[in-house]
Amino acid sequence: MRTALVLVSHSARAAEGAAEIARQMAPDVWVVAAGGADEGIGTSFDRVLSALEGVFAEGAPGVVVLTDLGSAVLTSQAVVETLDDDLAARVRVPDAPFVEGAVVAAVEAQQGGDLDAVAAAAIAAGAQFATTTTTSGATGDGAADAGLADAGTAHGGAGDDVHRETVTLRNPLGLHARPAALLARAVTDSGVAVRIGGADGRSVLELMALGATGGQELVVEARGPGAREAVDHVTSVIEGGFGEA
Amino acid sequence: MTLDVAWVDRWVRRTAAVVAEHRVELIELDRQIGDGDHGENLHRGFTAVVGRLDELTEPPAQIGDVLKLVATTLMSTVGGAAGPLYGTAYLRAAKVTGLPELDAPAVVAMIEAGLEGIVARGKATTGEKTMVDAWSPAAAAAQTAAAGGATALEVLEAAANAAEAGAVATDPMVATKGRASYLGERSAGHRDPGAASSALVLRAAVTAATDPVVPAAP
The missing domain is CATH 3.40.50.510 (Phosphotransferase system, mannose-type IIA component)
Structure with a gap:
């Protein structure tokens, strides 16, 4: 239990x-x-x-x-x-x-x-x-991109073992609470540290703080063993529209 | 008179009577700097305690048994912060009084345990216009008296005197903990209701030891 x-x-x-x-x-x-x-x-x-x-x-x-x-x-x-x-x-x-x-x-x-x-x-x-709100306030609507850039820098040296897909959010409301929770669960179940739009995919709060809405593109990325399968799975969950698209 | 189980029973009943007597005064103090419910809450709590004492089919064997009954009853019947604060004080005091009778060191231990409970729950220190301003000098005075060879009753009296002086000393203080702290400087000039009721409780312990009459239920 x-x-x-x-x-x-x-x-x-x-x-x-x-x-x-x-x-x-x-x-x-x-x-x-x-x-x-x-x-x-x-x-x-x-x-x-x-x-x-x-x-x-x-x-x-x-x-x-x-x-x-x-x-x-x-x-x-x-x-x-x-x-x-x-x-x-x-x-x-x-x-x-x-x-x-x-x-x-x-x-x-x-x-x-x-x-x-x-x-x-x-x-x-x-x-x-508090932190994510401050960051997002400081950088305006570029918050998601800023996170992405950080992630890119962090993984930059490794290059070839990073798997990356770009996916478009299909449901109009985007990553509000319920889809964020579904996504966080999918990432945790995969056992791979997948980043979504620069956010830690396991963190429901970081995902919600992206403020990503319908039609927005998100980069899904992970590295190391199982990265491809994990990214594909997460991408398919997002493309599925969380039952709202 | 010994500080035995009959004494602690009288202490609790006398506390209920004293709180009933001072109910309006405590409400008034709390209305000045708090939300005005302290007198009413304590009155309800100690009335319930006396009810539970009356329901006991056989007398408790140890002082701590009675104090634990007071603790759990206050926690579940006194709303706001006073319930958990007083409840924890009695609960901690109960843990060190698993005895049929208290000697001078046991009285010190009981008051210190009560103070520790209030500090653990409320996270207040002296000078913040709270119950701690009555309990802390009470514990210190009890310790000094016991170290000087005082009897159990004399230790209790020293604690009650210090608690009363401590409560009076909260008058000019500016509250920095609890609801009164929302008032800031305006809290000065009023006695803290929690310190005032704490002094009543400790004074009742002395009276219960010197006056064998059990006050009627409030």
Whole structure:
């Protein structure tokens, strides 16, 4: 069984909404919403505790808890402190953004990441989004090209063992959340470090940050053993239009 | 009077009574610099604690059993940050009081564990206008008293006195942690409600040891 997620927000609906997004990206990951309090806005010790007990009872090897503000963090940590030591050792409450962290953590869990990998992915989500947003702001609409140039330089010396294909995005909305997750999964499954438009193909956030829309051309590239098969596979996934074209 | 299980039972019931008595005052303090729910939340929490104490079919064997019951009840009934903060304080205190009776070093250990719990959860240090400003001097005073050969009750009294002085000392402070920090300079001139309630809790521990009367449920 995969690492599970528990989402703790001051609002029951915010937690459920974030869980909804995460589940779409990662259909096989157990994502439990534990938001709100009995009196409405707030966080509830009992709700968080039963969410954790629930996922452990179902056999989750580990649980990553994502929180929004203030008391959501305190409540989640307090719940962990009351658990038996062997269960507490299987919980992480990373300092991560709520929605972005949930999405990235869910994708990492879907790909089989263990407790620490999923927690680390959630933490990285904040920095990742901040960095890519800054880069894209600094270079305007050339962000994707800039990434490509970097990748080209990095691989430049090797030349002949780099396999590269150019593909056109067919679906009008381009690499929004769902296609980005599908693509990240395809790249991870291939076991090859495929770059798409200069972005790390395994990272759903980097792919989304490309802001690539329908009709845009993307360079898909990889190097080393299995590069050709991986690039061909990723290219065919993009050409398939993600069921939206 | 010894600090035994009967004492800790009286301490908890007296805390509930004192919080009920000061409910409006705590709400008022919190309304000045917070969201005004501290008095109400604590009142609800300790009322629930007394309810659970009353439900026990046999008396707990150790001090820590009662403190753990307080911890889990407060965590699940007190909203906002106060629930996890007080809950963790009692939980950590429970872990070092698996004893039928407390001597002076055990009282020091209990108060220090409570302080550590609050610091671990809230990440605050002294001077930030929080509960820590009551608990930190209380722990230091308890330690000094015990080192000077004070009895368990004298250690408790030293802690309560220091917590009260610590709460008063939060008046001019500018909050840099918690919700009051949103007010910045405007938070100065008001006592921190968490420090104020902490002083009430520690004073109730002393009263419970000197007055055998168990206050009625609030």
